[in-house]
Amino acid sequence: MLEESGLAQLQPSADSNLLETNLASYQFLDLVRFLIDLDQQPQALAFLDSAVSIIQTPAQLNWEGLHELVDAAVLYRQLDSRQAEPIFEQVNASLSQLPHDQQRASIQAALVEGYADLGDFEQARALAASIGNTNARQNAHRMIATAYAKAGLAAEANDFVQSMGEQEIMRVAVLRAYLVTGQYDQAQQITDRPDMVKYLPEAGHAYCDAGLPERVIPIINRLEPTSEPADWIRRCAAVEFARKGQPEIALLIAETSVDPEAKARLLVAIATQQPPSLPKSAWQRLMGWLPHSVQTWFGTSESQKTVEILDEALSLIQEKT
Secondary structure, three states, X not given: OHHHHOHHHOOHHHHHHHHHHHOOHHHHHHHHHHXXXXXXXXXXXXXXXXXXXXXXXXXOOOHHHHXXXXXXXXXXXXXXXXXXXXXXXXXXXXXXXXXOHHHHHHHHHHHHHHHHHOOOHHHHHHHHHOOOOHHHHHHHHHHHHHHHHHOOOHHHHHHHHHHOOOHHHHHHHHHHHHHHOOOHHHHHHHHOOHHHHXXXXXXXXXXXXXXXXXXXXXXXXXXXXXXHHHHHHHHHHHHHHHHOOOHHHHHHHHHOOOOHHHHHHHHHHHHOOOOOOOOHHHHHHHHHHOOHHHHHHHOOOOOHHHHHHHHHHHHHHHHHO
16 A cells, blocks of 8 residues: 555655645644554654754744644654654753743643653653643643553552642543543543543443443443433443344343433434344335334344334334324
């Protein structure tokens, strides 16, 4: 794929004029990230050198340029290049040239994130402590906590959160990092806390997306049965169980719905996941009873289980009317 696309043959020495004319510096950095993902380190390093040469021109070396230099330093580290440290030093030395405190604080927070993402937590924490702007400092603390979590350093993440004053904000950042990186046991330890109940739906949605509906069942039991979050969490879990060929569990989840209308919608959603097995004539009769808008949901699927589920949904709808 890479050879066919021609990216492997791109060389900054030959193509720099063309690229500089058509790409902004941040797009250069995106190209570097893409090449790193493709395991094309030599090309990535060459293009990164070109990007930095553009960013470091006097016209570009402003607040946005310093942000891009931090990104470039992180990319150099990922490429095991020694050029990262001089760039970090350059950014630090340039902070005093920025006219506004808020801009300086923003760059400092970006540096904190860069150091933390690279695992240099000591440097990140020292720099975060020196940020005078409260919002920027809190943002930097969240970045450090998130980096600990993404690195799988659960104990360090917890200790850092405990040492900070804004604990709920920090815990949410750590929770989201665990969910993004698939560290679900650690995520559950956070959502098990009584003060984190309002974040249960977010965790449940992540579990459904990961194909882990069994992790959603305890969440359903903890939510207010009539709440909107409980309804859509039930739906995602039930549909996922049905998709996995476990309709019995999906139906048990549907039974926990106390609103007949919501339950009917859920049963229809479960029914659409059933495998075909019903004789053609019986399916055609069923489809004839349904509105056209509902028929289109099912296509030509045939299932005795589908009929049974739809029958229950229909009875609920009739009770409602």
